[in-house]
Amino acid sequence: MQYSPLLADLIKNLQSLQGVGAKSAQRIAFNLLSKNRAKGIALANSLASAMTNIKECSCCRNFTEEELCPVCSSFKRRQERTICVVENPADVSAIEATSEYFGIYFVLHGKISPLDGIGPEELKLDQLEELIKRIECRELIIAINPSVDGSMTSFYIADLAKKHNVKVTTLAQGIPMGGEIDNMDQTTISYSFSNRKAF
Amino acid sequence: MQYSPLLADLIKNLQSLQGVGAKSAQRIAFNLLSKNRAKGIALANSLASAMTNIKECSCCRNFTEEELCPVCSSFKRRQERTICVVENPADVSAIEATSEYFGIYFVLHGKISPLDGIGPEELKLDQLEELIKRIECRELIIAINPSVDGSMTSFYIADLAKKHNVKVTTLAQGIPMGGEIDNMDQTTISYSFSNRKAF
Numbered sequence: 001m002q003y004s005p006l007l008a009d010l011i012k013n014l015q016s017l018q019g020v021g022a023k024s025a026q027r028i029a030f031n032l033l034s035k036n037r038a039k040g041i042a043l044a045n046s047l048a049s050a051m052t053n054i055k056e057c058s059c060c061r062n063f064t065e066e067e068l069c070p071v072c073s074s075f076k077r078r079q080e081r082t083i084c085v086v087e088n089p090a091d092v093s094a095i096e097a098t099s100e101y102f103g104i105y106f107v108l109h110g111k112i113s114p115l116d117g118i119g120p121e122e123l124k125l126d127q128l129e130e131l132i133k134r135i136e137c138r139e140l141i142i143a144i145n146p147s148v149d150g151s152m153t154s155f156y157i158a159d160l161a162k163k164h165n166v167k168v169t170t171l172a173q174g175i176p177m178g179g180e181i182d183n184m185d186q187t188t189i190s191y192s193f194s195n196r197k198a199f
Numbered sequence: 200m201q202y203s204p205l206l207a208d209l210i211k212n213l214q215s216l217q218g219v220g221a222k223s224a225q226r227i228a229f230n231l232l233s234k235n236r237a238k239g240i241a242l243a244n245s246l247a248s249a250m251t252n253i254k255e256c257s258c259c260r261n262f263t264e265e266e267l268c269p270v271c272s273s274f275k276r277r278q279e280r281t282i283c284v285v286e287n288p289a290d291v292s293a294i295e296a297t298s299e300y301f302g303i304y305f306v307l308h309g310k311i312s313p314l315d316g317i318g319p320e321e322l323k324l325d326q327l328e329e330l331i332k333r334i335e336c337r338e339l340i341i342a343i344n345p346s347v348d349g350s351m352t353s354f355y356i357a358d359l360a361k362k363h364n365v366k367v368t369t370l371a372q373g374i375p376m377g378g379e380i381d382n383m384d385q386t387t388i389s390y391s392f393s394n395r396k397a398f
Contacts (some may be wrong), residue, residue: 002269002295007262010249016238017216018230019223029249030288031217033262034308037250039215044246047231050209051239054232063206063232070201089229096201109233 007033059131061107061124063089071096077104083131084141085157087111087150091143103141106131111144111153123153125160132164142170206232258330260306260323262288270295276303282330283340284356286310286349290342302340305330310343310352322352324359331363341369 003011007029014025032040056062057069064070071077071092082103086092092105108123120126132140140161144150158168174192175184184192202210206228213224231239255261256268263269270276270291281302285291291304307322319325331339339360343349357367373391374383383391 003292004253004263004265004268006245006249006253006264009245013238013242013245014216016231016235016242017213017219017227019227020216024218026289026292028216028218030262032215032246032250033253034287036215039212040246040250043212043215044243044250046205046208046212047239047243047246050205050228051231051236051243054203054205063229064203065205066203069203088233090225093202093225 060105062092072104078135081135081138083137084143086143087145111149113149132166137166139167259304261291271303277334280334280337282336283342285342310348312348331365336365338366
């Protein structure tokens with residue numbers, strides 16, 4: 001199809017959005033042009049500004065354009081002296097949505113993966129160590145997705161925290177709410193059995 | 200979740216993209232920020248420029264930033280003296296992808312719909328009439344999606360073209376390639392029966 005150059009560019013660039021393929025990009029472009037030009041311009045401005053100004057929170061490495069993210073800038077939350085270590089900013093959103101955690105976070109932006117050349121330095125674990133000392137951390141909660149690389153990262157971080165006499169905990173594993181036992185993987189089922197709880 | 204203001208804005212604005220909900224918007228935003236900042240900026244520029252500069256082709260009403268779209272500016276295609284009338288720019292792309300049509304298009308950007316206050320004027324059918332006269336059109340192909348409003352629009356346009364002694368044709372209807380007869384709607388099946396062809 002011979003699109004005009006600007007339209008071809010727009011459709012190509014829309015495909016850098018995760019989950020947007022050629023067909024959706026075309027549909028999105030036509031929809032914006034037909035009905036939502038003002039919204040398209042608002043998005044362009046917001047994209048440009050976010051890409052340029054958003055950086056890592058100097059405390060927890062979550063995304064923010066300020067020196068400190070909204071969580072870290074709360075005195076009440078720092079005072080909890082609890083750090084929850086997560087892989088990605090999206091994990092922070094998921095945990096915040098429960099409204100059950102009142103401490104601060106530390107975002108790794110990845111996990112230790114020797115094959116990909118990602119070690120403790122890439123995850124800035126020295127910054128985590130600094131943070132543990134600075135807030136005199138009482139409990140470090142490891143909320144890293146369970147996987148081979150994830151477990152390795154968890155062990156490494158647990159060791160690091162124990163050096164500073166911090167209590168280390170990790171999220172409970174087992175069958176999720178709404179999960180069906182016959183669809184669960186073997187590892188989850190055996191884990192759930194061996195860690196069964198009094199009813 | 201307490202996002203930083205710029206991030207909250209970005210996630211809200213990404214939801215003006217068709218098919219992108221709250222969860223996808225968050226995933227897209229984090230992905231761009233983590234891995235694709237340069238692409239995010241390229242998209243912002245391309246969006247701003249497309250929203251501002253793309254208008255309708257003065258001949259066929261397809262989207263373009265030039266006076267004439269790539270199809271209409273081809274002398275060879277105008278020379279075919281054939282116009283294919285479609286509802287949306289996306290239909291043009293779909294037909295162009297077959298590489299089987301060599302004439303020009305006319306994009307209605309909608310169909311006649313009295314309930315929504317869309318009549319012949321909103322579809323700029325006077326511009327279509329002008330075009331028929333200007334290129335001394337020989338055949339007008341109606342490629343409007345089959346529906347109640349679509350049929351009404353097709354009848355109206357066929358009448359208009361016949362006034363100028365133009366041959367009017369419409370796309371064949373029936374069972375699509377790969378379609379399963381037992382899943383087809385009744386109207387399609389009866390139509391396919393009454394319009395059966397010699398094998």
